[in-house]
Amino acid sequence: MQSTALSYLHKHQERIINQWDQQLSALRSDGEIKASLEKAVEHTNQEYMNLILQTARLNEEDSLEGLRQFTEQYIQSGRSLTYFTKALQGLRKAFHQQLKDVPPVGEDVLDIYSDLNEWIDNMNNFLVSKYIESWEDTLEMQKLSLLELSAPLIPVFEGITVMPLIGSIDTTRAKLIMENLLNGVIKNRSKVVLIDITGVPIVDTMVAHHIIEASEAVRLVGATSILVGIRPEIAQTIVNLGIDLTKFPTKSTLQKGMQKALEMCNQNKIEL
Known part of the structure; x- marks a missing residue:
């Protein structure tokens, strides 16, 4: 992320997180989230927010490793891709609302807007890619298991x-x-x-x-x-x-x- 957008994120991080948390909390009305315990969902939301925001502050390898592990654990819990994508859309809305409410002083709003959008898009592509890879691995293992059962002696x-x-x-x-x-x-x-x-x-x-x-x-x-x-x-x-x-x-x-x-x-x- 460019330094201008990163500075804006750091300066208004608390308000952006609060707005994003409201977006994530709204997801509890979904059928998938209803089945989860309230505290477990809150913990997942907080961990997810922290990991996403870390990708803006740390180098790519270090930040994505934590996000990769979180993704694998999330998939193993049996949840769908819907939460991932909706949560990132919530982050996008939180950023846009913050830019609308508090425009940056002396900086190009469009540059910051574009940079933040690109960062979120990269996160979305990364998460979707890892989610698909994990399911492909699962399907391959199931295929091998079925093959072993398909030729019994x-x-x-x-x-x-x-x-x-x-x-x-x-x-x-x-x-x-x-x-x-x-x-x-x-x-x-x-x-x-x-x-x-x-x-x-x-x-x-x-x-x-x-x-x-x-x-x-x-x-x-x-x-x-x-x-x-x-x-x-x-x-x-x-x-x-x-x-x-x-x-x-x-x-x-x-x-x-x-x-x-x-x-x-x-x-x-x-x-x-």
Whole structure:
């Protein structure tokens, strides 16, 4: 911030803060703020005001670090971006009102007005950017968690495990399927792995290629994979695309695949 605008801010800081505090207090009528405790909101307002005003007095790195930490804590509390942006608009209104009530003596009002606006805009851009980054990180973590759940390997009998697949299969998920298969086969000492594609809506060339690769990888670590859940429409699609699935056993249902797996492991069929 330019020295002229900064001097004006310091000179009238107390009145500007009081006017801004009134703007922030008005936000308590919002549905989001109503759910918070009164004292907690007051503490948040005061901390927020102090951090914003510090950015005008300190060097950029030192001042923004505190504001960055506050932003992260604020987001973790579950509040929305609305409070941030409305609060900064309240600060803008407080500055404009102060300039209107007490114009600077011997200084260009437009220069101070422009400088204060630029400072507030920079703060707004910074806060919005950090808010978006935090949510992107959260979404990425949730995406990874969902991916981990999207390719489970379930041991059902000694030497026999099942991997039920539901939903579409892209390159990222195919890589996870491969990793889970190999790690699970070794961990569970599996002899047979049933890959159940009953819940996979579309089996195209790419999906079939990923399944073939996974089955081949399973074979290389000493186990056999059986592809189950091949519905009539998927069987027709595989034939029309000319996809070769003759290198490993296939069954139409998980039940038939389980019977085959039990035979391969020399285990008696269990009647339920």
